[in-house]
Amino acid sequence: MRFIPAFLACLSLATATILENGQARLNPYxxxxxxIPNIADNDPTWKTYPPDAHQISYKGRWCSKYISWWSSPGINFRYAGDDVAITFGEHTSNGVLLAWRISGQPWNFANVTAGDTYQFINKDTPGQKTAVDGQQNTFEFRVTNWALGVQLKRVHVTKGTRIYGIPEFHRKIEMIGDSLTAGYTATYEGISSFAWGLCEGLGNVEFTFTAYSGICLTDKLCWGNPRGQLYQWLQTSDTGFRAQQIYGTNPEPWPFNKHQKADIVVINLGTNDSNQGTETGRVPDAEFQANYIKLIASIHEKYPRAQVIAMQIWQGFYSYGNTHLQNLDGYQAGILAAVDSFKKKDGGNFVHYFNTTGILQHNDINPLWHPTDTGHIKVAAHLMQFIKLKFNWELGNTGKEVYSHTTYWNDLPDY
Known part of the structure; x- marks a missing residue:
């Protein structure tokens, strides 16, 4: 969907006010x-790990410079001791917002900046002393801002203790999308998106969100993005301004052979292609359909055993008499035809169509034409059930928090 240009988005860092229907949220972060002062390698109170330490698990896409890209990338590891601190490198976006937590505790939030060291955990941090069955606690952070990122420089824990690696889950989902998948205008962006709700809600799965606001499926200039997902999903970095500063027009190709392959790939693309307001206008239906087929073929080449889910895009709602109707002019025929083209081939039963019609209503779309937090939750819940029924995947998250700050209730029964 259309988005605020990157230079404006970067002015609105995570220290801004979060509004709930026009009212400021209390304690949003x-x-x-x-x-804290930067920690030297020989500091007597800290044990330091470099960014290439095998105990650190990187989630999402990170480049060889240990810079995070796309939506909701992060790290995790287990640790012993009372203290965890992290030093961020020069390519960290100033003020970028991280969501972080201990094990399955509620999410916390921290703004960090380039070249500085931050202590996240000490002996008094809530949840620090609740590990059970002799297990160490887990530290995890995720970058919430889709246009920003961090560079990991060092990880520090209490001297005399250590960090431990965490094995990957056996299943993985990759989401390829635009602002809808990246969580643009959702309360906490990436970790409020439907992609996040799906993957965290399923639990026990690895996931990567290769999504960026304003990007087209078609490889063309689109809302400031110089390339489309046909090209960019094959690269490590996204299409943002900071990627162009660091890598110019020569991004690092994503080393598929060095990473866990996806079992399910979800495509949610086409909203920007269909928009007349892009730099070169709406992509014709036949061209979009051909490009959709090319993307599925590219995914199948990289992940030959993956199931591909083609999501029908939603185009919002319009007034009709005294009600509202959903706009269905979103390449529906083209996406269906692309899916059917694979089903006609031998062994083409790996492509599936997910019809989003009727999941959202007009009040699930916010004033900037994107889903509200409730809208994201609804899409995630339906897609979760689709995957459960279609592929017999279990719902493995039986307690860990998924969405932050969504515990609302009415305790005034007499009104």
């Missing part, structure tokens, strides 16, 4: 990490 609990758990700010404490900025």
């Amino acid at each position: 609990p758990g700010q990490a404490v900025k």
Whole structure:
């Protein structure tokens, strides 16, 4: 979908006010990490790990410079001791917002900046002393801002203790999309998106969100993005301004052979292709259909055993008499034809169509034409059930928090 240009988005960092129907949210960013002096390698109170330490698990796409890209990338590891601190490198976006937590505790939030060290955990941090069955606690962070990122420079824990690796889950989902998947205008962006709700809600799965606001499926200039997903999903970095500063027009190709292959790939693309307001206008239906087929073929080449889910895009709602109707002019015929083209081939039963019609209503779309938090939750819930019924995947998250700050209730029964 259309989005605010990157230079404006970067002015609105995560220290801004979060509004709930026009009212400021109280304490929207609990758990700010404490900025401390940078830690030397020989510091007597800290044990330091470099970014290439095998115990650190990288989630999402990170380049060889240990810079995060796309939506909701992060790291995790287990640790012993009372203290965890992290030093961020020069390519960290100033003020970028991280969501972080201990094990399955509620999410906390911390703004960090380039070249500084932040202590996230000490002996008094809530949840620190609740590990059970002799297991160490887990530290995890995710970058919430889709246009920003961090560079991991060092990880520090209490001297005399250590960090431990965490094995990958056996299943993985990759989401390829635009602003809808990246969580643009959702309360906490990436970790409020339907992609996040799906994958965290399923639980026990690895996931990557190769999604960026304003990007087209078609490889063309689109809302400031110089390339489309036909090209860019094959690259490590996204199409943003900072990627262009660091890599120019020569991004690092994503080393598919060095990473866990996806079992399911979800495509949610076409909203920007269909928009007349893009730099070169709406992509014709036949061209979009051909490009959709090319993308599925590219995915099948990289992940030959993956199931591909083609999501029908939603185009919002319009007034009709005294009600509202959903706009269905979103390449529906082209996406269906692309799916059917594979089903006609031998062994083409790996492509599936997910019809989103009727999941969202007009009040699930916010004033900037994207889903509200409730809208994202609804899409995630339906897609989760689709995957459960279609592929017999279990719902493995039986307690860990998924969406942050969504515990609302009415305790005034007499009104």
